[in-house]
Amino acid sequence: MDFLADQALLYTSKQYEEIYFHFNIKFEVKYQDLFLLCASLGFKKDRKKPIGERGREFRTNYLNTRQKSTAYSIILSDGELGKNIEAFGENEFPRKSRKRLEEYAQGGMEILIEDVFGRRWDGNQLDKSYSEYEVDLLSYLYSDSQEVPF
Amino acid sequence: MKLIEISLNNFRQFYGKQKIEFAGGDENITIVFGENGKGKTGIFRALMFGLYGSTHIQQDNPKEKIHLVNFLAMDRNPNMPIDTTVKLVFEHKGRKYEINRLARGYKTGSEITEKIMDAELNITDEQGNYSAEPITDENEIKNILNGILDESIKDFFLFDAEKIETLAKTDAQVKAEVKNGIVKLLQIDKLEGAINLLKRLHSSEKRRITSSSHNLDLTRKQNDIDTLTEDIANIQEKMSLKEENKVSCALEIERIEAQLAENEDVKRIQEKLNAEKDKKNLHVRLAKDKKNEIKGELIANGPHLIMKDTYYSVKNYLDQILVDQKDLIPIEVIEKSLKDLVCACCGNDLHENKDHLNHIELLKNNFKRSELTPLITQITSSIHDYGLEEDEILSSIDSKLREFREIKDGIEEIEREIDRYSVDVQQKAQEQENLKNLEVTLNDKKAYLRELEVEVETLKIQMSEKEKSLDALEKEFTRLLRDNESLRIDSKILQYIETLKERFEAVFKEYSDEMRSKLTAETTEIFKTLIDRKDKDLVKRIDINEKYEIDIMGWDNINITQDISQGQRQVVALSFITSLAKVAAGGSEDINFPLFMDTPFGRISGNNRDHLIDNIPNLTSQWVLLLTDTELSRTEEMRFKSTGKLGKWYKLDQIEPGHSDIVEIQVNETMSTRG
Secondary structure, eight states: OOGGGSOOEEEEEGGGHHHHHHHHHHHOOOHHHHHHHHHHHHHHTTOOOOOOSEEEEEEGGGSOHHHHHHHHHHHHHOTTTOSOGGGGGSSSHHHHHHHHHHHHHHHHHHHHIIIIIGGGBOSSOBOTTOOOHHHHHHHHHHHHHHSOOO | OEEEEEEEEEETTEEEEEEEEOOOTTSOEEEEEOOTTSSHHHHHHHHHHHHHOOOOOTTSOTTSOOOOBOHHHHHHSTTSOEEEEEEEEEEETTEEEEEEEEEEEEEETTEEEEEEEEEEEEEEOTTSOBOSSOBOOHHHHHHHHHHHSOGGGGGGTEEOHHHHHHHTSOHHHHHHHHHHHHHHHHTOHHHHHHHHHHHHHHHHHHHHHHHHHTOHHHHHHHHHHHHHHHHHHHHHHHHHHHHHHHHHHHHHHHHHHHHHHTSHHHHHHHHHHHHHHHHHHHHHHHHHHHHHHHHHHHHHHHHHHHHHHHHHHHHHHHHHHHHHTOSOOOHHHHHHHHHHTBOTTTOOBTTTOHHHHHHHHHHHHHHHHHTTHHHHHHHHHHHHHHHHHHHHHHHHHHHHHHHHHHHHHHHHHHHHHHHHHHHHHHHHHHHSHHHHHHHHHHHHHHHHHHHHHHHHHHHHHHHHHHHHHHHHHHHHHHHHHHHOGGGHHHHHHHHHHHHHHHHHHHHHHHHHHHHHHHHHHHHHHHHHHHSOHHHHTTEEEEEEOTTSOEEEEETTSOBOGGGSOHHHHHHHHHHHHHHHHHHHTTSOSSEEEEEEEESOOTTOOHHHHHHHHHHHHHHEEEEEEEEOTTTSOHHHHHHHHHHTOEEEEEEEEEEETTEEEEEEOOTTSOOOOOO
16 A cells, blocks of 8 residues: 555656756755655646656655655645545556656756756756755745745 | 984985984984975985985985985096995884995996995894894895884885875875875785785676677677776866866965065955955855755755645545544454345344445445555654644744855855955055065966866766766676676676675775774874864864875864865874874884974974974974974974973085085074074
8 A cells, every 4th residue: 555665666857867966966865855845846836747758766665754645645635646545555556646746746847947946957957066056945945835825 | 213323424415424313312303404405305315225225215206316425425536436324323122223334336427326235234232232243134134124113114204295295285195195004004905905906807807708798788888888987087187187286276375375475564464364264164164054954954844845735635635534434343244244144243134224235335345445544644644743843844944044044144244355355455465566466376376276176076076977877887787797698607707706806895994994093083183282272173083084085074073174274284194194103103102213204394384383393292202303494493493492302403504516514503502594
């Protein structure tokens, strides 16, 4: 039932692989950490995109308990797959869920590029001379969380 | 080991007979003072020649010939053999050793021929008895001397200027020196040799297998690996070049600033400027710390911030599921009831009571959910925990972000101050024609340094990416090899070599880790003794890290190796050197070998020099210093005298080119020539 505890793979997209690399090398942010941030954001802003060519992958069991809860919350709230925890045991469901998470992560990354990275993303990579991405990211998420949605 | 005296005859610049007696006991400092080119290093060479018969020291190009015989003596006696002798007397464990070495030179026309002749060693035992015949067998002499101070560890006690400079310089060279030191101390050079041999064997075997297999995939992978390895080597080379440039550029900046500071007005502003710079460094480190905390928040709580509104509906949904399955009956009971069509609990006939049958079927359906209970509990309790902490998390994020902005604003404010002072310095410099050019050069150098820093940073990132790819490629290569049926045996051979290498590396690491931590502790302790009080609290630890780099850790555990001045770096180098000597001497309270240092104070600031002068004599039994005029100004001279440790005091006088005299000076006389 707890299918994210399995060793299945989650893929980032090739298109944004450089961002994952940069956060990993420069800020020691692991792939799964950034992936989950993006997936949450994509879900919240309801933007999902196919990931296209696959980039760097990681295993779902790298997610810690709290991270798994976040990922399951996304799945359980998804318009199509959601509100159906009984389906967790079905054969195809884990695969579909992972795909959905990947799509949200892809959409979330797009949002980060538009709202946070801006001109520092040149279409291929982030401006490596800039060193405060993690601060900008948290500022963005924090102020977004404080906004009243009407 | 205690040095007693060294006598020279026609050795290098020292024409005729010359002698130095070394200080020992309570007054254990010997100073040989000489301006550049007067023969300080000649004394070091004489010691090396006397002890080991070596003609070359570290700073020499081993391919170039080094002449030992005095040129003047040869010029004045053409076609005549000229003898050069070095007699060294020292004590060790109650015995007295006298070693005589001879070299003979001729000059015919402009051609000089030199030959190293026999050596003689006389030993006097504890009772004062000496052997009838001196020992003349070169191998026996070598064995005896190596038993006292092994040639391979002599470098821990006897330093030429080059060694100290090297350790205070670029990373790559320091790494090699540090590793070398550890290997020599542990005498595990053979182990290192074996590892290198296995590495070479591994790569040649791999190449052989690849080329004989005619497997296109393997060849392609190997080519990729080769290209990548070459790329990495190139980047490494570029990086060490840039690092070297960085160091020399920073030195140049320090030099120009010192020149500018000779002007009183400029000096006053520069002091303020430096205070601001220190302040800025502190703030930059605080900002780094804060950024780390922010990253922690981002990873731990970023997704929760985004999802917090969703969490409540998820929790409601899951709670409802749990409610629905509340009246749980074991599945066996439900299934038996459905099979028999009789309720296993109350005996109700289910044929007749359709409602009851429906209810039991519903129970069965819901039962599936109970397998989900642990998962549901996990999710809801995570959400519940977050709900409890939400306010706290939000306020912690808010304050961290605000504090970071404040620190950044502080840095900007300081930068404005720095700019203002820099402009002041510039203006003062502009007012005086002679300082104008210096100012321009200074600015250029600073811009260049910034450029270099960015370039090095970029290269570092490139390098770590390439290393990751290389790692992946190597793994793929091994997999291809393993999967290939016909190469199974070859793959096993490779695997065997690899395992053997790994085992050796593990042994090497275990030994060297232990030594590293010993050296880390000693170096830190010595550094704390040697460094000026003002800087003491800034540095928490001198770390010899896994890559054999010397890391300087600040009071807040942040690496500040890049932020310290060349002078401080040199104190670090001296501390490391002294700690090697201490460990090599057996780790006793003080080092019972002489520490012999050629030009050690080069870039060390006044306060730090004072500390070295006060403290090194307590760390070692004998301290022999070869000092140049810029290292021994009146201030240092007074300091040396105030320690009460100064035992012997010599000056090198150049009578004419090729003729220096060693002149003994009374310790109460004045020596320094500069203020």
